[in-house]
Amino acid sequence: MPSSRRITVNGIRVNVAVAGSGPAVLLLHGFPHTWRLWSEIIGPLSEHHRVIAPDLRGFGDSTRAAEGYDASTLASDVESLLDALGEPSAAVVAIDAGTPVAFLLALRRPELVRRLVLMESLLGSLPGAEDFLAGGPPWWFGFHAVPGLGETVLIGHEAEYIDWFLASGTLGRGVAPEIRDAFVDAYTGGEALRCAFSHYRAMPVSARQIGEAVATRRLAVPTMAIGAHPVGRALERQLRPVTDDLTAHLLPDCGHIIPLDKPGELLRLLTPFLADGQRVSTVDRAL
Incomplete structure (x- = not known):
């Protein structure tokens, strides 16, 4: 089982679960998740890696900050977290809202990111997602983006709202009751919802940051993209x-x-990809 602690980084307290030893692997969740999204992944990965799974700013038991939900600030959060944990580099695995954060981190600090795995998200307004967006973005993007609306109308109905995303996100299969209850608890209350929706309200800023970053540099880190439904x-x-x-x-x-939906399939992709990065890192140190 991972140990959990709170570490002060970039002006906030980040709740982080840590397990295992070896080359670091940083896991970044999205909405409506906490670090427990990785519950089926942490154990197997920790057999050969030091697994680091934080609650992103405003999520779970991390600080419910007033601001700083753009991808650049969040990337600075996790960069500072790795430094605080004494890790000079890490493989970074991210999904949903964590993906733009990991992408910017790898662009800005390629020496810090050994390998990069990005899943089920879009990167701002970069070309390539036109088919996915042909009918407009998912309905909740607009709902969450309206300041003050979601956290007002959802009070008292957080469980039903989170349940919809968990059912949709597993094609109706659902998640383990203890994970579901942890997510519901993490997103209950006006402040919890405000922070969650602040990630969506910062999307225009994050998109601009991504566009500016790729205009001046390329992603040189070995990268794996994993799609499912609906991003494909x-x-x-x-x-x-x-x-x-x-x-x-x-x-x-x-x-x-x-x-949570297909952890075995995900591990079958992650394990050799991360091991290749570990071997490259070992050779680099030997040289």
């Missing part, structure tokens, strides 16, 4: 023109919440 290959198509070393996979019959 849209993220891969966004990454292709800006990434030097990209492999991509599409998981059939898998919902958006890949680490």
